[in-house]
Amino acid sequence: MRLILARHGQTAANVAKRLSTLPPGEPLTDLGRAQADALGARLADADVTAVYASTAIRAQQTAAPVAAAHGLDVTVVDGVHELFVGELEDRADEPARELFYEIEQAWEAGDAEARLPGGESAAEVFDRFRPVVERITKGASGTVVLVSHGGAIRIVGGALTGGPTLPGYLPNTGLVVLRPAGDGWELESVDETVPQPGDVAAGGPAE
Incomplete structure (x- = not known):
C-alpha cells in the first residue's frame, strides 16, 4: 500500500503569504479549486481506497475531487491540521516570516523541540498526527490519501521516515508519497513543483 500526504490548494492567505493555521480557516480560491480538480485528475488512475482530510475547509475542498474520482466519500479526521503558529497567527509581515523560517530551520537541523511563540513544536505536531496515520493505514490496501x-x-x-523535517517547500496540491518499510515508512517521492492551472503558482510558509 501507499500513503499519499497531499497539501491543499491555494487560499487567499497563501496569496498574501499570511500565516493562517487555525481551522476551519479559509476556503480555496478559484485557482485553488482548479488545483483541486487537477489533483483529482492526477490521482484518477491510482488505486485509491480511502480519502481523508483535516478539519480545515481548504483541505476538505481539495480532497473532494480526489474522492469523487473513485466514488468515495471524504472522511474528516482530527489531529492532522496545520502546525499552530501561536502569536504569529494571521501575520504576513517580514519579521513574522523570518521568525517562522528560523524555527523551521531548527526543525530541519533536528531540533524537534524548537517552538514558535505560543505555538507548537515539531514534536507536538508529530505526536498528534502519528496516531491518525497509524489508524487510517492499519490493514489498508491500495493507496490512502x-x-x-x-x-x-x-x-x-x-x-515517519526517521529523519528531521523534510527540507524545502511543498507547493499547493504537492504530494509526499510514503510506503511501508518494516515497522516504519520509507519516502517514495516528494513534489518540488506541481504544474498549476494557468501556470500560476502561489503559496505561503504555513497555511
Missing part, C-alpha cells in the same frame, strides 16, 4: 497542510506534512513526512 490524506489531505493536510504543508508545514505539518513536512514535519510528519520527515519523522
Whole structure:
C-alpha cells in the first residue's frame, strides 16, 4: 500500500503569504479549486481506497475531487491540521516570516523541540498526527490519501521516515508519497513543483 500526504490548494492567505493555521480557516480560491480538480485528475488512475482530510475547509475542498474520482466519500479526521503558529497567527509581515523560517530551520537541523511563540513544536505536531496515520493505514490496501497542510506534512513526512523535517517547500496540491518499510515508512517521492492551472503558482510558509 501507499500513503499519499497531499497539501491543499491555494487560499487567499497563501496569496498574501499570511500565516493562517487555525481551522476551519479559509476556503480555496478559484485557482485553488482548479488545483483541486487537477489533483483529482492526477490521482484518477491510482488505486485509491480511502480519502481523508483535516478539519480545515481548504483541505476538505481539495480532497473532494480526489474522492469523487473513485466514488468515495471524504472522511474528516482530527489531529492532522496545520502546525499552530501561536502569536504569529494571521501575520504576513517580514519579521513574522523570518521568525517562522528560523524555527523551521531548527526543525530541519533536528531540533524537534524548537517552538514558535505560543505555538507548537515539531514534536507536538508529530505526536498528534502519528496516531491518525497509524489508524487510517492499519490493514489498508491500495493507496490512502490524506489531505493536510504543508508545514505539518513536512514535519510528519520527515519523522515517519526517521529523519528531521523534510527540507524545502511543498507547493499547493504537492504530494509526499510514503510506503511501508518494516515497522516504519520509507519516502517514495516528494513534489518540488506541481504544474498549476494557468501556470500560476502561489503559496505561503504555513497555511
